[in-house]
Amino acid sequence: MDIKRTIKYEADRVPGFGREVMAVPGCEALEHCIQCGTCSGVCPLSIYMDYTPRQVMELVRSDFKNEVLQSHTIWLCASCYACTTECPRQIRITDIMYELKQRAIKEKVYPKRFPIPVLAEEFTKMVHDYGRISETWLVSKMYLRTNPVAAMGMAGLGMNLMKTGRFSLKQDKIERRSELARIMESVDQQNQKAQA
Ligand code: SF4
Numbered sequence: 001m002d003i004k005r006t007i008k009y010e011a012d013r014v015p016g017f018g019r020e021v022m023a024v025p026g027c028e029a030l031e032h033c034i035q036c037g038t039c040s041g042v043c044p045l046s047i048y049m050d051y052t053p054r055q056v057m058e059l060v061r062s063d064f065k066n067e068v069l070q071s072h073t074i075w076l077c078a079s080c081y082a083c084t085t086e087c088p089r090q091i092r093i094t095d096i097m098y099e100l101k102q103r104a105i106k107e108k109v110y111p112k113r114f115p116i117p118v119l120a121e122e123f124t125k126m127v128h129d130y131g132r133i134s135e136t137w138l139v140s141k142m143y144l145r146t147n148p149v150a151a152m153g154m155a156g157l158g159m160n161l162m163k164t165g166r167f168s169l170k171q172d173k174i175e176r177r178s179e180l181a182r183i184m185e186s187v188d189q190q191n192q193k194a195q196a
């Protein structure tokens with residue numbers, strides 16, 4: 001993927017965005033980034049990213065909210081933690097990527113028809129609602145939302161897998177889901193407090 005080299009303007013900034021991200025527990029050290037580029041150098045996926053990890057760090061710190069939340073980079077990050085272990089300023093780059101992904105999902109500004117954010121959203125929703133993942137439904141929902149034509153093309157394969165018992169339409173659920181809902185609510189409240 002080509003690295004974006006478009007000029008950034010003051011008017012594109014969303015003042016306060018960088019501070020908001022740096023206020024999240026684990027993301028504070030971003031303030032001390034020296035733009036050395038070690039993270040981009042060790043990242044196995046940076047050549048496919050539209051912004052390198054180093055660029056994402058600076059865009060966040062400089063309040064370029066829309067650029068980072070709509071970038072492919074945060075979704076291509078494979079959470080290998082190579083950048084985080086090598087950063088000379090102990091910046092938790094991988095965790096910052098997670099924070100950005102969460103914000104992109106919440107604000108629904110991720111790249112359209114890009115499967116990874118849709119998969120992440122459906123995964124979280126399924127855990128929230130049932131406490132378990134049903135791979136069949138998870139993959140089906142992802143395809144239906146991102147590439148319905150491909151989903152229809154796989155109907156035959158799905159039928160064959162169903163006949164052999166390797167594909168089930170049953171949605172697994174845990175018992176006492178109300179307790180899980182209370183835990184999730186409590187975690188959400190703590191996160192909101194931390195970001196307030
Ligand atoms: S390795 Fe750390 S200090 Fe260097 S550019 Fe990346 S985040 Fe900044």
Ligand code: SF4
Pocket residue numbers: 039042043044045046053076077078079080081082083084093094097
């Ligand atoms: S955690 Fe993500 S950004 Fe960091 S090196 Fe791995 S893929 Fe690249």
